[in-house]
Amino acid sequence: MSILETGRRGVLAGGAAIAASGILRPREARAERQLNLVLESEVVILDPYMTTAAITRTFGFHIFDTLFAMDGQGRIQPQMAEGHTVSADRLTWTFTLRPGLKFHDDAPVTATDVVASLERWMPKDALGRMLRDAQAGLVAKDARTVELTLKRPFPLVLEILGKPNAPVPFILPERIARTPADQRITEIIGSGPFRFRPDLWLPGNVMVLDRFAGYVPREEAPDFLAGGKRVKVDSIALRAMPDQMTAATALIAGEIDYQQYVPFDMIDRLERARNVRLLSLGGLHQFQGNYRLNHAFAPFDDPEVRRVLWKLADQDGALQAIGIPPRFRTACNSFWMCGTPLTTDAGAEVARLSVEQAKAELARTSYRGQPVIFLGVGGSISQVAAAVLIQNMKQAGFTVDEQVMDWGTVLARRARRDGWSMFSVYANGVDMMSPLTHFYTANTCADYPGWSCDDRIPALMRQFVDTEAEADRRTIAAEIQRLSYALTPSVMWGQFTIPAAYRTSLRGLMESSFPIFWNVEKA
Known part of the structure; x- marks a missing residue:
């Protein structure tokens, strides 16, 4: 799951921050074929099996390989x-x-x-x-x-x-x-096109991945995650630059080569900048925002309390508050994304914004003012989306305790069954287009943060897997969504595109919401 920082520091302040931080070291900056990249966040968890965080997946696809x-x-x-x-x-x-x-x-x-x-x-x-x-x-x-x-x-x-x-x-x-399943691996050895350099890793500053000379690429042309992965640079440096305005300024100045997510209020400036291009994708390369609920902790252990949130989620308001231009956003009530083969409105009739109706419904539940502990990621678009919902929740009668932290801390906190009620996050469309991969339905009745469970959903998932006819799969997916609206594992806050930006000196950059740097050349 992805986090986009949206700090709003000025351009001059951003340039000063780069100079003061010493992020680009002189010797590193002179590397002839090193790509300097700012991704969605710093890589915190290196074990690819231990988290669903998108940044760990991005790291994994460069270090490891798949059958x-x-x-x-x-x-x-x-x-x-x-x-x-x-x-x-x-x-x-x-x-x-x-x-x-x-x-x-x-x-x-x-x-x-x-x-x-x-x-x-x-x-x-x-x-x-x-x-x-x-x-x-x-x-x-x-x-x-x-x-x-x-x-x-x-x-x-x-x-x-x-x-x-x-x-x-x-x-x-x-x-x-063979490392015990409850322990993270500590030695990062893969067979992918890049190799991790632990000796050059400076948490909070930079992570370096070198070209693996022993990698044997396939003969086919590269095609998303398939085909030949030919590395055409010596290394890639993943720069820790949490303030995205600072990163955008560095991109314009030529101090970095690529920025995975650009601040929406910098789009016009980046489009006018010399030697900078935007990469904007639609369809499955869009994102879905969700408020994830903790069913193991009051007050959302009560399904009636959870369902009140469908009357408080304001997708248009959240996307507009974030500042996403209209051409990059859409309100969507399908768990499986809009514009995909499984798109459905089954069960979505309950998702109708009405603070007054929510207030009346909440009064009929077991809720008696218990604090809703809302984990927020400081400076992120997810925090902005959270603020819109929090305002409506308070008007409906919820007591909300918003606790702001970084994404790494959210990942640590969400692993506990208590001490949190919900958090706001978003994920790649390719993850959310099917009940089999949607984080909050695929993990129904599993030991997964949020701990939502309706025994009927896993049974339907098995039917979905065993069914080969597409029409029958669509019917099953619609029924899973109907049950999910009642279960409320999460509540959507919108579907949108986040443009990436890169220097025109890069050639061969894949058109994908996954940052991919094999087959990329730097002129």
Whole structure:
């Protein structure tokens, strides 16, 4: 999930901040083929299985690799896999690794590494758990061959192994993948196109990823997360620059090469700037904003109290308050995003803004003034969206205790079952377009922050997985949404695009809401 900082410091102040902070060190700045990047936030959690944070996923796709990967059309293609076969009864799937794959410590990638990685990943992911429940066995037949046997046909094997949704089924060395499931890995060794340099990592300042000379790219052209990942620079430096106005000023000055999210009130200036271009995408590359509720902690352990929020969420007001230009935003009441194959309005009749009606409904619930502990990320657009809802909540009779912190602290706090009631966040559309990947439906009845549960939803998810007809899947997705409106795992605050910006000296930048830096050249 993504966080966009929207500090509103002036341009002169931003330039002074860069100079004073020493963010760009002279020796680093002279690196001939280093990309200086400002992403959505600093990478806090490096273990790709331990969080759904988008910044960790971005880090992971550069450091690790996957058996299969999604292309720009949403199709699943072989990645580390050379190919696969399926038995006539569709119960045995055999995967063969490409030759020559190796990890950053020069150890060869083997089928044993794949088995260990998938066994560590599956319990931590909603789709992974479905695959685990369907499997009868997962073994390494030889150094390059993995065999998956199933108890019953399972149509979505490749879609799950190639899914881009966090936690992604990245492949790790067996010795690292065998780290106890409740512990984060501490040695970051992958087989991806870049390697992590722990000796150059300065938290709060910079993280450096070097080109991995031993990486063997596929022969195909690059296509989103699939195809050949050819690294054409020596390194990428992920600069910690929380104030996005400062970052935009640095981009205009040529001190950084790329900014993942630009402040909306800087769009006009960036469009006029020399040697700067905006990358603005639609469809699945848009974002969905959500207020996530904690069902394990009062007052939102009461479903009637939760449902009052549907009358208080003002999507138009939140998107407008953030300052998102009309061409970049839309109000949308579909859990699965608007403009996607599963878009539906099932159950959405309850999402009608009315503070007075909410006040009356709240008075009929068990709520008696308990504080709603609202975790906010200081300076973010999520905090602005939260402010709009908080104002309406107070008018309806809620007592709200807003606690502002950074995103890393929110991630730590949300892992607890108590001490928080809700937080505001947003996620990539590719994550939210299906009940199987939507963070707050896919994890229904799972040990996942928020702890929302309706036993009917996991049963419908299994039907969705076992169904091959698209029309039937749409019907099931609509029913899952109807139940989700009643359960209220989250409440949407809008659908929108966040433009990225980059220097025109970059060539080959992928048109994607995922920041991708293989195949990028710097003139």
